[in-house]
Amino acid sequence: xSTVLVITPLIIANWSVISxxxxxxxxxxxxxxxxxALHDDLHETRPTRTEIDIEDSEILEAAAGTDQQIVVxxxxxxxxxxxxxxxxxxxxxxxxGHSKSQLQQIGEELIGRVxxxxxxxxxxxxxxxxxxxxxxxxxxxxxxxxxRVRNW
Amino acid sequence: xxxxxxxxxxxxxxxxxxxxxxKGAKCLDAAEFIARIVGHEQSRELTSEYYEAELQVQxxxxxxxRQSP
Numbered sequence: 001x002s003t004v005l006v007i008t009p010l011i012i013a014n015w016s017v018i019s020x021x022x023x024x025x026x027x028x029x030x031x032x033x034x035x036x037a038l039h040d041d042l043h044e045t046r047p048t049r050t051e052i053d054i055e056d057s058e059i060l061e062a063a064a065g066t067d068q069q070i071v072v073x074x075x076x077x078x079x080x081x082x083x084x085x086x087x088x089x090x091x092x093x094x095x096x097g098h099s100k101s102q103l104q105q106i107g108e109e110l111i112g113r114v115x116x117x118x119x120x121x122x123x124x125x126x127x128x129x130x131x132x133x134x135x136x137x138x139x140x141x142x143x144x145x146x147x148r149v150r151n152w
Numbered sequence: 153x154x155x156x157x158x159x160x161x162x163x164x165x166x167x168x169x170x171x172x173x174x175k176g177a178k179c180l181d182a183a184e185f186i187a188r189i190v191g192h193e194q195s196r197e198l199t200s201e202y203y204e205a206e207l208q209v210q211x212x213x214x215x216x217x218r219q220s221p
Contacts, residue, residue: 002170004183004196007193009166010190115165144163148156148158
């Protein structure tokens with residue numbers, strides 16, 4: 001028997017933390033970071049495009065980084081992470097031969113993994129700072145991360 | 153029994169925290185510690201372990217009251 005809390009994550013971080021979470025997460029879905037200029041061939045014909053705003057997010061304004069973006073690609077699908085005018089994280093998905101709903105689905109999966117990576121890093125860092133002992137850590141087949149902590 | 157927290161982070165980033173072997177209000181404190189780090193609480197379930205310590209205090213008080221003249 002136990003107490004059970006279900007928590008909806010909130011992403012509040014500066015761009016460097018967001019970047020680390022994005023780059024750490026996208027590889028698990030087969031995406032790789034690219035330099036945008038190298039892939040102009042993607043735009044020879046107009047690609048389908050959709051934008052997703054991550055409501056529960058805030059990218060803290062800092063001297064550097066707020067105008068930057070991270071571009072990742074997989075099989076002709078490009079995903080661009082950036083900070084929108086309100087300071088929230090925005091994901092722009094585009095790709096030829098894909099419908100908007102397909103891009104939306106891929107985008108939401110990407111956002112999920114980025115959020116998971118951010119939350120994992122945040123929780124583990126905080127636990128270590130409070131000298132809590134992580135006794136086990138595992139990743140299940142559905143990519144759920146399970147951490148057991150002692151020393152309460 | 154060791155006092156532990158089990159933290160599950162789903163592929164969408166949703167977090168589920170379960171306390172194991174932590175009795176009374178302390179188990180809620182432990183779970184809320186994680187909630188404060190992660191975001192906002194969506195739901196909570198307090199089961200028998202939470203009420204166990206409070207029940208013991210109540211039983212102790214009842215016994216004392218019965219013994220009083």
